[in-house]
Amino acid sequence: MFQGLSDKLQETFKKLKGKGILKEADVNEAMREVRVALLEADVNFKVVKDFVAKVKERCIGQDVLESLSPAQQVIKIVHEEMIDLMGGATGKILVAPKPPTVILLLGLQGAGKTTHAAKLANMLKKQGKHPLLVACDIYRPAAIKQLEVLGEQIKVPVFSMGQEPPADIALASLKHAYQNGQDVVIIDTAGRLHINEELMDELRAIKTTVKPHEILLVVDAMTGQDAVNVAESFHKEIGLDGVILTKLDGDTRGGAALSIKAVTGCTIKFAGTGEKMDALEPFHPDRMASRILGMGDVLTLIEKA
Amino acid sequence: TKTRQNFVEKVEQIFTGYKKIDEELYEELEEVLIRSDVGVNTSMELVERLRKEVKQRKISDPQELTKVLQELIVELLGKEETIAFAERGPSVILVVGVNGVGKTTTIGKLANRFKLDGKRVVLAAGDTFRAAAIDQLEVWGERSGVEVIKQREGADPAAVAYDAVQAAKSREMDVVLVDTAGRLHNKVNLMEELRKVKRVIEREIPGAPHEVLLVLDATTGQNALQQAKLFQEVAGVTGIVLTKLDGTAKGGVVLGIQGETRIPVKWIGIGEGMEDLRPFVPKDFAEALFGSSEEG
Ligand SMILES: Nc1nc2c(ncn2[C@@H]2O[C@H](COP(=O)(O)OP(=O)(O)OP(=O)(O)O)[C@@H](O)[C@H]2O)c(=O)[nH]1
Ligand SMILES: Nc1nc2c(ncn2[C@@H]2O[C@H](COP(=O)(O)OP(=O)(O)OP(=O)(O)O)[C@@H](O)[C@H]2O)c(=O)[nH]1
Numbered sequence: 001m002f003q004g005l006s007d008k009l010q011e012t013f014k015k016l017k018g019k020g021i022l023k024e025a026d027v028n029e030a031m032r033e034v035r036v037a038l039l040e041a042d043v044n045f046k047v048v049k050d051f052v053a054k055v056k057e058r059c060i061g062q063d064v065l066e067s068l069s070p071a072q073q074v075i076k077i078v079h080e081e082m083i084d085l086m087g088g089a090t091g092k093i094l095v096a097p098k099p100p101t102v103i104l105l106l107g108l109q110g111a112g113k114t115t116h117a118a119k120l121a122n123m124l125k126k127q128g129k130h131p132l133l134v135a136c137d138i139y140r141p142a143a144i145k146q147l148e149v150l151g152e153q154i155k156v157p158v159f160s161m162g163q164e165p166p167a168d169i170a171l172a173s174l175k176h177a178y179q180n181g182q183d184v185v186i187i188d189t190a191g192r193l194h195i196n197e198e199l200m201d202e203l204r205a206i207k208t209t210v211k212p213h214e215i216l217l218v219v220d221a222m223t224g225q226d227a228v229n230v231a232e233s234f235h236k237e238i239g240l241d242g243v244i245l246t247k248l249d250g251d252t253r254g255g256a257a258l259s260i261k262a263v264t265g266c267t268i269k270f271a272g273t274g275e276k277m278d279a280l281e282p283f284h285p286d287r288m289a290s291r292i293l294g295m296g297d298v299l300t301l302i303e304k305a
Numbered sequence: 306t307k308t309r310q311n312f313v314e315k316v317e318q319i320f321t322g323y324k325k326i327d328e329e330l331y332e333e334l335e336e337v338l339i340r341s342d343v344g345v346n347t348s349m350e351l352v353e354r355l356r357k358e359v360k361q362r363k364i365s366d367p368q369e370l371t372k373v374l375q376e377l378i379v380e381l382l383g384k385e386e387t388i389a390f391a392e393r394g395p396s397v398i399l400v401v402g403v404n405g406v407g408k409t410t411t412i413g414k415l416a417n418r419f420k421l422d423g424k425r426v427v428l429a430a431g432d433t434f435r436a437a438a439i440d441q442l443e444v445w446g447e448r449s450g451v452e453v454i455k456q457r458e459g460a461d462p463a464a465v466a467y468d469a470v471q472a473a474k475s476r477e478m479d480v481v482l483v484d485t486a487g488r489l490h491n492k493v494n495l496m497e498e499l500r501k502v503k504r505v506i507e508r509e510i511p512g513a514p515h516e517v518l519l520v521l522d523a524t525t526g527q528n529a530l531q532q533a534k535l536f537q538e539v540a541g542v543t544g545i546v547l548t549k550l551d552g553t554a555k556g557g558v559v560l561g562i563q564g565e566t567r568i569p570v571k572w573i574g575i576g577e578g579m580e581d582l583r584p585f586v587p588k589d590f591a592e593a594l595f596g597s598s599e600e601g
């Protein structure tokens with residue numbers, strides 16, 4: 001795929017032999033290709049527009065370097081800008097000064113909340129913490145059982161109270177954690193649509209009751225253009241501290257990552273790369289940028305040029 | 306919903322905001338399509354076809370364009386398709402797809418629907434991998450009063466499918482709905498496992514599975530194309546169920562899939578409840594894509 005974009009850009013710049021600077025007309029043509037590549041990677045339409053405008057500005061007037069072809073130069077700039085856009089502190093959970101640290105997971109149906117609640121618990125446990133998983137999904141059939149099975153697998157206790165109001169369960173779990181020496185509380189919630197007012201109220205109730213230190217939106221990396229609407233709503237209604245991007249073990253280009261970061265400013269903290277409990281990694285903006293552009297490793301490619 | 310309104314406004318703006326049909330209008334139209342996940346290629350193709358129609362029909366009023374584009378989309382989607390049942394004996398419906406799209410829920414909804422149609426239904430708990438997947442299916446079975454054939458967690462899914470098909474044959478059931486574990490289409494070993502499940506079903510009942518339904522999440526972007534192609538290759542998909550259309554995503558990606566695979570969309574999911582499943586009606590979908598109808 002990168003080969004595709006790279007080839008197209010080479011083609012665009014074929015006439016641009018020798019030295020000189022990148023002119024607007026040439027760059028415009030290149031940006032059309034970049035735009036298509038990003039849209040095909042599911043980067044949001046509006047984000048693509050702004051991004052391309054910014055990259056274009058940087059490209060015009062650039063000296064054509066000896067060491068790079070104009071095509072590679074453009075890709076390098078695109079890549080750098082992307083990393084810049086997706087950057088920021090990653091892979092860390094904020095630890096509360098006074099335990100327990102409370103982490104709240106939320107997101108659309110099927111995004112991977114329950115799985116990632118357990119994966120996070122597993123990761124924190126390996127770092128010497130004593131996590132408690134809390135079952136606040138009172139709707140989905142067997143949601144509590146699912147969390148219990150996962151808890152069993154990673155030997156982390158699960159707190160549940162059946163179909164009680166989620167805010168009550170969350171509150172009781174804090175007390176339970178405190179009494180049992182558990183220093184991190186991870187709350188799993190039901191999948192919900194960002195337009196479902198009733199269920200958004202439920203999240204607000206949990207939030208005001210337990211005051212989480214980290215509110216993390218769990219997002220499926222395969223999400224299309226709607227990713228920004230979803231993230232924006234959750235951010236506006238509840239307030240997000242970060243994002244977990246899931247199912248990156250697939251072959252999706254994952255443009256949702258760029259879109260969400262661009263629109264909400266929330267850092268993507270973790271990447272889910274499988275169904276198993278250890279398939280959780282810190283998010284790497286550089287790898288993601290390469291992936292969205294559809295290339296293995298842009299730097300070696302550029303170095304080779 | 307709010308977003309749908311915005312969308313309606315957008316499209317209406319496009320068509321009413323222009324006095325004449327010009328380049329800018331076409332460009333904006335393409336944008337609306339891309340924003341619904343239709344994809345760059347299919348969007349450009351649709352706009353290209355629209356241009357041709359405009360020329361041919363000598364259309365000059367921008368207001369007429371919505372209708373023409375809807376026609377083109379309906380044409381692309383093909384006619385309404387129903388589920389294929391066996392003429393005699395149990396019909397087997399295999400449900401496949403990537404993780405978390407709504408397979409198990411869709412099976413629950415279908416079971417309810419078939420049961421109301423007077424059919425005798427049995428479910429096969431073929432997801433032996435995910436935590437509590439069997440329990441989840443059992444809750445759905447209880448909801449519609451349908452039996453679930455299962456083995457323990459970690460068992461061979463093909464063996465579960467075999468059991469269910471045997472049970473259906475001996476007890477003269479009408480429909481077997483086979484749940485499978487979510488699997489990403491790029492995982493070769495998991496796709497092989499699916500092939501094996503299908504093979505076992507084929508062996509037990511000639512002509513089965515009568516339907517292989519691929520469940521797609523309407524929120525999914527361009528990756529859905531790849532999902533459709535690979536599941537088609539491995540399992541011979543006969544129909545698509547497009548779920549989660551109750552959100553704000555429009556599921557426009559199925560247009561691209563239609564262009565490339567011709568797999569018909571058969572059902573849509575519009576909620577988590579047992580009744581939240583509707584037959585797919587191309588005309589309604591085309592309208593919903595442009596927000597001009599109330600129903601998703
Ligand atoms: N391949 C892959 N599958 C994942 C990943 N994360 C979660 N899954 C799978 O995705 C499916 C849904 O995951 P869940 O954790 O149940 O998602 P959820 O957000 O809790 O779903 P609801 O509670 O129904 O809203 C399951 O099959 C998981 O095994 C991942 O990173 N990679
Ligand atoms: N809003 C909405 N949610 C849905 C719809 N269909 C399914 N869901 C929800 O999506 C989530 C995942 O559904 P499942 O049926 O477990 O999905 P699955 O494909 O079986 O998941 P795995 O077996 O883990 O791969 C659940 O929370 C469902 O309630 C739908 O049409 N609309």
Ligand SMILES: [Mg+2]
Pocket residue numbers: 113114115137140143188189190191
């Ligand atoms: Mg869950």
Ligand SMILES: [Mg+2]
Pocket residue numbers: 408409410432438484485486487
């Ligand atoms: Mg399932």
